[in-house]
Amino acid sequence: MSMMKIKKGDNVKVIAGASNGKEGKVISVDPKKGKVIVEGVNVVSKHSKPSAANPNGGIIQKEAPIDISNVMLVYKGKATRVGFKVEDGKKVRVAKATGEVID
Numbered sequence: 663m664s665m666m667k668i669k670k671g672d673n674v675k676v677i678a679g680a681s682n683g684k685e686g687k688v689i690s691v692d693p694k695k696g697k698v699i700v701e702g703v704n705v706v707s708k709h710s711k712p713s714a715a716n717p718n719g720g721i722i723q724k725e726a727p728i729d730i731s732n733v734m735l736v737y738k739g740k741a742t743r744v745g746f747k748v749e750d751g752k753k754v755r756v757a758k759a760t761g762e763v764i765d
Contacts, residue, residue, distance in 0.1 A: 666693050667735070667744040667755065669765075674733040675741045676703055681728070685736060689725065697727035704728050737764055 668674060668688060675685045686700040706726045712719035734741040735757070742759035755764040 666691060666730070668698055668730055668733060673736040674698070674700060675736050676700070676728065676732060677734050677741070678732040679728065680704070688733075691730075692727065695727070696730045698730050698733055699725050699727050700733065701725065735764070737762070 668691060670688050670691055672688045673685060674688055676682055681703045684700075684703045686702045689699045689701055691698050702725070704726045705723050708722045708724050710716055710719050710722050716722075735744050736742070737757045737760070740759055742757040744764070745756045745758050746753055747756045747763070748754075749763065756762065757764055
């Protein structure tokens with residue numbers, strides 16, 4: 663995949679799938695697979711055996727990855743597409759809805 667428009671720490675809104683409409687913070691991004699993990703979104707139950715880290719084992723609630731095409735960046739409370747612009751010799755992300763520089 664090319665340059666990622668979503669980064670770790672961004673607030674995003676899910677626009678497709680079972681978690682449609684939910685918002686959360688991006689925990690991690692996997693550019694090779696084109697997936698993101700969003701806090702509190704696409705939560706699955708994972709059964710774990712007892713181990714040194716978790717002596718009791720049991721069922722653990724955990725966020726599963728979502729395709730990056732199913733999330734949209736939220737900037738100033740509004741979901742927006744992301745573009746790129748070169749300013750002062752540096753490539754920056756731009757919100758398509760407002761035209762403002764994101765970072």
